[in-house]
Amino acid sequence: MTYKSIFTLSFIFLLVSTGFAQETKIKTKKIKVEAPFSMPDITIPDFSAAPTFDITEFGATIGDKERISNAISNAIAAASKQGGTVVIPAGEWLTKKIHLRSNVNLHLAKGATLLFSGDPEDYLPAVFSSWEGLECYNYSPLIYAFEAKNVAITGEGEIKAEMEVWKKWFPRPQAHMESIKRLYNWAQDGLPVTERNMVNDTSNLRPQFVQFNRCEQVLVENIKIRNSPFWTVHLYLSKDIVVRNIDVYAHGHNNDGIDPEMSQNILIENCIFDQGDDAVAIKSGRNPEGWRLKTPSKNIVIRNCIMNDGHQLVAIGSELSGGIENVSVQHCEAGPKANLMHLLFIKTNERMGGYVNGIYFNDVKAHNLKDGILGIDTDVLYQWRTLVPTKVKKLTPIQNIQLTNIHAEQGKFIVKINGNAALPVKNVFLENVTLKKATEKEVQNSYVDDFRF
Structure with a gap:
C-alpha cells in the first residue's frame, strides 16, 4: 500500500471518528x-x-x-x-x-x-x-x-x-x-x-x-391520543409537517387538539377530534414573544377532519402576535353530537398586534352551534384583562376572510363580528353559507369594511 493510500484511509477514519463524516440520511418525500x-x-x-x-x-x-x-x-x-x-x-x-x-x-x-x-x-x-x-x-x-x-x-x-x-x-x-x-x-x-x-x-x-x-420535516400519523395534561399536539416554531389519521380524545382543561404556533407548511388531514377545547387552534406567540420572534403561522391546510366535541373547529388566536396567514379548511364536519361554539372563531385584543390575513373555509358542515358559524372578536382577554394592565397597545389588522359552502342546522347567528373602531375588520366574504334555524339576528356586525354576504 502506498503512502498516499495510507494517508487517505487515515483521513477517512479521522473524519468518521471525529463526527465530520456525512450525517445520516433518511429518505424524504x-x-x-x-x-x-x-x-x-x-x-x-x-x-x-x-x-x-x-x-x-x-x-x-x-x-x-x-x-x-x-x-x-x-x-x-x-x-x-x-x-x-x-x-x-x-x-x-x-x-x-x-x-x-x-x-x-x-x-x-x-x-x-x-x-x-x-x-x-x-x-x-x-x-x-x-x-x-x-x-x-x-x-x-x-x-x-x-x-x-x-x-x-x-x-x-x-x-x-x-x-x-x-x-x-x-x-x-x-x-x-x-x-x-x-x-x-x-x-x-x-x-x-x-x-x-x-x-x-x-x-x-x-x-x-x-x-x-423548532423542528423540520415532521410526520405524525395514525396514532390514537387519549387524555392530555394541556395542549395535545403543539407544533412550535417548526416547518414542513404532516399530521394525518390521528384520533384525539382529551377532555381536560385547555385540551386543544392541535396547536400550530409560529409554524409553517402544514397539512392536517383525516383526523378525528373529541376534546375539551378547540380542535385546531392556530397561534403565533403572545404579545412581546410574537413581536420578538417575528415568525407567523402560515401555509396551513386542514382537510377531511371530523370534530365530535369541543369549542371551535378552528380557532385563530388569541395568541397571534407573530401573525397568521394562509389558512385553508376544506371538507370538514362537526358530528351530530358535537355542540360547538363556532366553526371559525378569530380572537384577539388591543395588546396582541400581529395580523390575520387569508383564512378560507370551504365545504364544512355542522349540526348544533352554541354561538354561530363565524365569530370575530377583537376584545378577548380572558384572565389577562384584570391580571396585568395594557402596557403596549397594538391592534390586529384582520382581513380577507372567505367562507363558501358552509351549512349548519342550528345556532344563534351566521356571523358576528366585533371589530375595532380604530381598525375595522376588512374584506369578509360569505357565499352559500346557511343556518337552518337562527335564534338571533343572522348577521351581527360592528366595525367591518367590505362585508359581503
Whole structure:
C-alpha cells in the first residue's frame, strides 16, 4: 500500500471518528397540497426502508417504568445514529418523558399503549418550552423533540396520559395566576428565556402532551391520543409537517387538539377530534414573544377532519402576535353530537398586534352551534384583562376572510363580528353559507369594511 493510500484511509477514519463524516440520511418525500394560496410542497421523512429498534431488545420489561424509560431512550439514541424506527410492541408500557431526536420514527405497533406517568418529577429537568404563547423553562412535554429534523410518531397504537395529578392542576388558584403574571412581565421586560424557570411549588404549568419545538420535516400519523395534561399536539416554531389519521380524545382543561404556533407548511388531514377545547387552534406567540420572534403561522391546510366535541373547529388566536396567514379548511364536519361554539372563531385584543390575513373555509358542515358559524372578536382577554394592565397597545389588522359552502342546522347567528373602531375588520366574504334555524339576528356586525354576504 502506498503512502498516499495510507494517508487517505487515515483521513477517512479521522473524519468518521471525529463526527465530520456525512450525517445520516433518511429518505424524504414531497407532499403536494392544493390550497387557495401559493402552498409550497411539504417535505416529510420516509422511514419505510429504515432499520427497526425494538425496545425489548434494549431491556424494556412491561411493568417496570425505569427499565422501559431507559430502553426507549437508548433505542432512540441508537436509531438516531443511523436513522431508524423505534418500535413499541403490543402491550401497555408505563414510561417517563420521551425525548425524540433527528432521524427517528417512534412507532407504536397495533395493540401498543405508551402510558405516561402522572408524576411531575418524571418530566424534569425542565426544558425549553412555552406556556400559552410565552417562552419559558417548564416541565418537559410528555413527548418532546427540540431542534430535530426528520422525526415521526406513527403506528396503530395509542399514547395515553395518567391524569390524577394533572387534574388537580386544572384550577387556576391565586398562586398559579401570580406565576403566569410573573412570566408575562418577564417576557415584557425582555428577560432571557434561560432565566424564566417556571418549575416550582406553585406555578403548576401543565406540560403539553406532544411538542415539536423548532423542528423540520415532521410526520405524525395514525396514532390514537387519549387524555392530555394541556395542549395535545403543539407544533412550535417548526416547518414542513404532516399530521394525518390521528384520533384525539382529551377532555381536560385547555385540551386543544392541535396547536400550530409560529409554524409553517402544514397539512392536517383525516383526523378525528373529541376534546375539551378547540380542535385546531392556530397561534403565533403572545404579545412581546410574537413581536420578538417575528415568525407567523402560515401555509396551513386542514382537510377531511371530523370534530365530535369541543369549542371551535378552528380557532385563530388569541395568541397571534407573530401573525397568521394562509389558512385553508376544506371538507370538514362537526358530528351530530358535537355542540360547538363556532366553526371559525378569530380572537384577539388591543395588546396582541400581529395580523390575520387569508383564512378560507370551504365545504364544512355542522349540526348544533352554541354561538354561530363565524365569530370575530377583537376584545378577548380572558384572565389577562384584570391580571396585568395594557402596557403596549397594538391592534390586529384582520382581513380577507372567505367562507363558501358552509351549512349548519342550528345556532344563534351566521356571523358576528366585533371589530375595532380604530381598525375595522376588512374584506369578509360569505357565499352559500346557511343556518337552518337562527335564534338571533343572522348577521351581527360592528366595525367591518367590505362585508359581503
